[in-house]
Amino acid sequence: MPKARKQQVSLDDTRHYHCISRCVRRSFLCGRDQYSGKSYEHRRQWVEDRLLSLARVFAIEVEAYAVMSNHTHLVLYVNVEVAMGWDDAEVVSRWHQLFSGNSLTKRFADEEQRDSMEPWELDLVKMQADLYRTRLMDISWFMRTLNEYIARKANKEDECTGRFWEGRFRSQALLDEQALLACMAYVDLNPVRSGMAKTPEDSMYTSIRRRVRAAMAGKQPGALRRFDSKNRKNEGLPCHLNDYLELVEATARAMVEGRGHMDECTPPLLQRLNVDVDCWLELTQGFEHQFCHYAGRVDSLRRCGGANQMQRVRGTTAAKRLLG
Incomplete structure (x- = not known):
C-alpha cells in the first residue's frame, strides 16, 4: 500500500530527497519512437529548462538531475531558511x-x-x-509544477489528452551524506549506465555535465546547489567539488570498461565516507531499488524510524550490507 506523501517527505528527518517521475506512454518522454520514427529529443530541453527555472522561484535547490528517455531523476534540497x-x-x-x-x-x-x-x-x-x-518549499508542489507543465506541452504537441506521467512521483528521503552522495552519483551516471554516453561530461541533460563544464572554467553552476569544501552545515553539499567529480569519473570508468572494480587507488571521498568500493559500485548501479522510502546508514534509518514511531523501516538489510 503506498505511503502517504506527508509521511514520505518530512523536513524533520532530512532536507534531501530523490524524486523519480515516469512516463506512461509508449512514445516516451524523449528519445525516438521506433514505430513512427518521430524524435522527441527536444523534450529533454523542455524538462531541463523548466526544472532550473523553477529552482529560481522555489526555495528548493537542485542537487542532481538526469532526463532519461521515459523518466526523470531529481535530487532536491529544501532550503527552509x-x-x-x-x-x-x-x-x-x-x-x-x-x-x-x-x-x-x-x-x-x-x-x-x-x-x-x-x-x-x-x-x-x-x-x-x-x-x-x-x-514554495513543498516538494510536491515543485514536482506538480514541473510535471504538469511538461504534460500539457507534450499533449499539445501530440494532439491528444490524458495522462502523460504515472499517477504520482516516487520519492526517497536521503538521511545522511553517504546516501546523498551515492544517490547523486547514481543519478548523474544514468546515461553512462544505460549506454547513452561513455563519460559523465558527455551525458546530455544531466547535472554532472553542467558541473564539469563549469569546473573547466573554475566555477560552480549557479543553477545547482553548490559543493561546500569547508563542510559548513546547510550551506552546501558536504564535500569538495573536485572530490565528487573524481569519484564519479572513477565510477564511470568502472562501468564503461565492465571491470566491476575501480583502480587500485580508492578515491579520497570514498575513503572519507567509509564505504567499500564494491558496495559503492553496487549502490551506483541500482540505488533506486536498494532502498524504499528512506535511504541511509543503519543508524540513520533507526533514528528516523524512532522519530516517526515506525516499528520497522524497510531497507535496513541493504543499508547494513552496503553502507554499514
Whole structure:
C-alpha cells in the first residue's frame, strides 16, 4: 500500500530527497519512437529548462538531475531558511511568476495600490502569503509544477489528452551524506549506465555535465546547489567539488570498461565516507531499488524510524550490507 506523501517527505528527518517521475506512454518522454520514427529529443530541453527555472522561484535547490528517455531523476534540497527569510512581498512576487494569485495579492504586488489597502485586506494577504511560502518549499508542489507543465506541452504537441506521467512521483528521503552522495552519483551516471554516453561530461541533460563544464572554467553552476569544501552545515553539499567529480569519473570508468572494480587507488571521498568500493559500485548501479522510502546508514534509518514511531523501516538489510 503506498505511503502517504506527508509521511514520505518530512523536513524533520532530512532536507534531501530523490524524486523519480515516469512516463506512461509508449512514445516516451524523449528519445525516438521506433514505430513512427518521430524524435522527441527536444523534450529533454523542455524538462531541463523548466526544472532550473523553477529552482529560481522555489526555495528548493537542485542537487542532481538526469532526463532519461521515459523518466526523470531529481535530487532536491529544501532550503527552509531561505523561504523563512522572504518577506510577504517577495513571496507574492515569486508566486505570481508561476500562478495568477487573487485580486488582493495582485493589488499587493503593486506598490502604489498596496499603500491604499485596508488593514483587513493586508491581513488576508499575509495569510495568503504564508500559504504561498509553505507551498514554495513543498516538494510536491515543485514536482506538480514541473510535471504538469511538461504534460500539457507534450499533449499539445501530440494532439491528444490524458495522462502523460504515472499517477504520482516516487520519492526517497536521503538521511545522511553517504546516501546523498551515492544517490547523486547514481543519478548523474544514468546515461553512462544505460549506454547513452561513455563519460559523465558527455551525458546530455544531466547535472554532472553542467558541473564539469563549469569546473573547466573554475566555477560552480549557479543553477545547482553548490559543493561546500569547508563542510559548513546547510550551506552546501558536504564535500569538495573536485572530490565528487573524481569519484564519479572513477565510477564511470568502472562501468564503461565492465571491470566491476575501480583502480587500485580508492578515491579520497570514498575513503572519507567509509564505504567499500564494491558496495559503492553496487549502490551506483541500482540505488533506486536498494532502498524504499528512506535511504541511509543503519543508524540513520533507526533514528528516523524512532522519530516517526515506525516499528520497522524497510531497507535496513541493504543499508547494513552496503553502507554499514
